[in-house]
Amino acid sequence: MSEARPRERSVSEEIRGNGQGEMRSYYGQPIIKEPTWEWQIPCYFFTGGLAGASSGLGLLADLGGNERLARTARLIALAGAMASPVLLILDLGMPSRFYNMLRVFKPTSPMSVGTWILSVFGTSSCIVAATDVLRIFPRLGQAAETVAALLGPALSTYTAVLVADTSVPVWHEARHELPFVFAASSAASAGAAATIFTPPEDAGPARRLLIGGSALEMAVSEAMKRRLGELAEPYEQEEASSYEKLANALTASGAALTAILGRKRHWAAVLGGALALGGAAAKRWAIFKAGFQSARDPKYTVQSQRERLESRPPDQRRTETFGGDGSTA
Amino acid sequence: MTDPQRQIIPGSGLTNTPDAYDIEGRDRAQTRPVIPLGQKGYEGEPKPRMGFFTDTTVCIGCKACEVACKEWNHVPSTLMELTGNSYDNTRDLGADAWRHVAFIEQRKPIEVAQEAGVTTPATEGDGDFRWLMASDVCKHCTNAPCLDVCPTGSLFRTEFGTVVVQEDICNGCGYCVPACPFGVLDQREGDGRVWKCTLCYDRQSDGLEPACAQACPTDSIQYGPLDELREKANGRLEMLHEAGVDDARLYGANEAGYGMGAFFLLLDDPEVYGLPPDPEVVSQKFKSLWGSAAVAAGALAVGIAAAFIGGSR
Numbered sequence: 001m002s003e004a005r006p007r008e009r010s011v012s013e014e015i016r017g018n019g020q021g022e023m024r025s026y027y028g029q030p031i032i033k034e035p036t037w038e039w040q041i042p043c044y045f046f047t048g049g050l051a052g053a054s055s056g057l058g059l060l061a062d063l064g065g066n067e068r069l070a071r072t073a074r075l076i077a078l079a080g081a082m083a084s085p086v087l088l089i090l091d092l093g094m095p096s097r098f099y100n101m102l103r104v105f106k107p108t109s110p111m112s113v114g115t116w117i118l119s120v121f122g123t124s125s126c127i128v129a130a131t132d133v134l135r136i137f138p139r140l141g142q143a144a145e146t147v148a149a150l151l152g153p154a155l156s157t158y159t160a161v162l163v164a165d166t167s168v169p170v171w172h173e174a175r176h177e178l179p180f181v182f183a184a185s186s187a188a189s190a191g192a193a194a195t196i197f198t199p200p201e202d203a204g205p206a207r208r209l210l211i212g213g214s215a216l217e218m219a220v221s222e223a224m225k226r227r228l229g230e231l232a233e234p235y236e237q238e239e240a241s242s243y244e245k246l247a248n249a250l251t252a253s254g255a256a257l258t259a260i261l262g263r264k265r266h267w268a269a270v271l272g273g274a275l276a277l278g279g280a281a282a283k284r285w286a287i288f289k290a291g292f293q294s295a296r297d298p299k300y301t302v303q304s305q306r307e308r309l310e311s312r313p314p315d316q317r318r319t320e321t322f323g324g325d326g327s328t329a
Numbered sequence: 330m331t332d333p334q335r336q337i338i339p340g341s342g343l344t345n346t347p348d349a350y351d352i353e354g355r356d357r358a359q360t361r362p363v364i365p366l367g368q369k370g371y372e373g374e375p376k377p378r379m380g381f382f383t384d385t386t387v388c389i390g391c392k393a394c395e396v397a398c399k400e401w402n403h404v405p406s407t408l409m410e411l412t413g414n415s416y417d418n419t420r421d422l423g424a425d426a427w428r429h430v431a432f433i434e435q436r437k438p439i440e441v442a443q444e445a446g447v448t449t450p451a452t453e454g455d456g457d458f459r460w461l462m463a464s465d466v467c468k469h470c471t472n473a474p475c476l477d478v479c480p481t482g483s484l485f486r487t488e489f490g491t492v493v494v495q496e497d498i499c500n501g502c503g504y505c506v507p508a509c510p511f512g513v514l515d516q517r518e519g520d521g522r523v524w525k526c527t528l529c530y531d532r533q534s535d536g537l538e539p540a541c542a543q544a545c546p547t548d549s550i551q552y553g554p555l556d557e558l559r560e561k562a563n564g565r566l567e568m569l570h571e572a573g574v575d576d577a578r579l580y581g582a583n584e585a586g587y588g589m590g591a592f593f594l595l596l597d598d599p600e601v602y603g604l605p606p607d608p609e610v611v612s613q614k615f616k617s618l619w620g621s622a623a624v625a626a627g628a629l630a631v632g633i634a635a636a637f638i639g640g641s642r
Contacts (some may be wrong), residue, residue, distance in 0.1 A: 026431060026603030027414045029421060033512040036503035056633040066641045093501015093521025100481040100500045108612065111504050112480035153626035161622045165478060166507040167611055175618050179625035187632050202641050209636040216632075263642070295507060302600045309607035318586030319599060319607055321566070321579040 049186030051080025052155035059149035156186035177224035188213030214255035243286035251279030378490030390462035397544035424517035467526035471588025475505035510608035
């Protein structure tokens with residue numbers, strides 16, 4: 001019978017905060033589940049964003065007659081488009097069933113929409129590269145390049161919708177800003193990759209994209225954190241904080257180096273590009289990790305919901321019904 | 330008009346007279362699943378939406394629901410760890426726990442009349458201790474985000490208005506896991522796919538009630554047509570309030586918000602039981618989600634074009 005007696009610790013834990021305005025929870029356990037996604041997913045956010053923005057850079061360079069920049073950007077887009085599905089399939093619980101993604105098109109699922117964007121983008125990028133290297137079907141190549149360039153910005157930004165369309169507090173509440181962070185970060189990475197592999201005399205647009213994208217990436221993510229307010233706390237803690245600091249340091253130094261010396265010194269362009277590329281990757285990791293941290297701690301889920309619940313008139317409360325017929329029209 | 334679903338549901342708290350299932354003339358639209366986006370509803374002959382009403386005031390924490398669920402649905406056993414959280418060693422809902430009984434120990438004077446049917450735990454001494462027990466389960470929402478985000482169509486809406494994962498389609502992408510505001514779904518280790526409560530779809534199809542409801546010895550778990558359960562729950566709430574149980578409240582007993590097909594009668598704030606107090610309906614943000622992404626994509630295209638101002642150097 002002595003086993004049945006409650007242990008003092010549990011009781012005191014439970015009464016702590018009871019009615020005192022403090023956050024209450026079930027033994028401090030999370031309410032929502034952390035995502036099951038692993039390292040492949042933030043890597044894909046990076047490769048997909050890089051490929052998407054590179055395709056646009058490639059098309060415009062082509063139209064402007066900058067053949068060296070066009071070819072570099074095209075190959076980067078192809079590399080990103082090839083790496084992305086591999087990463088995504090590796091992350092599946094059952095990789096052998098990846099083709100089930102292709103049995104439906106569901107507009108309500110950002111992942112389904114993204115699957116089709118990536119599929120068409122990847123196919124187009126392959127056609128572009130093949131027709132370019134083999135020097136056959138130039139018209140087909142141009143058409144494919146246009147398709148890829150039009151889908152590119154969608155590929156770079158839909159991943160923000162993907163994470164925002166969840167119950168993870170720092171992702172869902174940042175749904176207005178996240179697509180802009182992803183867009184800016186994609187621009188910075190596409191500019192950076194092209195800066196590394198293009199001679200400085202042809203890399204002007206790539207350098208400007210690197211610098212502009214980097215500046216906007218830092219500005220928009222700062223604005224996002226300000227608007228999140230207390231909910232931005234995960235960005236200042238644990239792993240997310242390290243990635244966030246790393247991202248800002250790499251992005252800022254890469255952009256600065258490229259701006260000052262990138263035009264004249266090839267080594268500076270390569271180094272600046274590499275730094276900015278690392279910064280863009282680290283930014284995705286920071287966002288990814290912050291999401292996990294905010295899912296893990298019930299306070300991020302409970303506090304804002306509790307405030308929202310209490311701000312509703314009693315007859316409009318969605319979850320708690322204290323009296324009457326319980327029908328809240 | 331004899332629908333097999335309206336026949337006797339053995340062991341449930343609902344009366345077995347045909348009248349209890351007479352739903353003629355009632356507005357069925359209230360509990361028919363609402364299809365907010367796209368086509369994902371059951372398109373066959375309409376049947377009453379079925380659900381659970383879990384009355385936690387009569388839960389005795391026997392965990393028969395957990396066991397019956399595991400037995401019937403072949404849910405793998407999990408290595409038992411002692412958590413130290415009262416009698417709860419299941420921790421939470423997940424791939425291998427489709428029912429989870431929560432145990433909460435509180436210091437609170439008990440002044441409840443026995444007539445209300447509330448279990449007053451045996452206490453020694455001053456009797457200022459109460460033990461809350463509640464069996465949690467998938468809510469089978471009207472606005473189910475897991476169903477919305479599933480990219481393979483593995484998750485679907487059944488003819489009973491419930492939400493079920495098809496294990497032969499699921500490829501373990503895991504998107505439904507963070508989408509659920511209640512933390513119901515999870516990936517099964519060593520399997521990779523996602524699993525959750527099916528509301529015993531196989532049993533329902535044969536006119537039986539789910540295993541957990543049948544095993545529940547106190548009728549804390551009640552199964553039936555959702556509109557009847559909601560009515561019943563309101564009656565029970567009134568009865569408790571009259572008996573002086575002011576803490577009693579219903580959680581998810583209406584169509585507002587997620588429109589839960591499984592709802593609860595609680596004695597404390599939802600978060601105390603590990604339930605979200607006011608979850609936002611994620612899928613209703615569809616327009617603002619894609620809207621900002623479309624603007625951002627446009628801005629990216631303009632930004633790339635702007636980088637060409639000033640030529641190649």
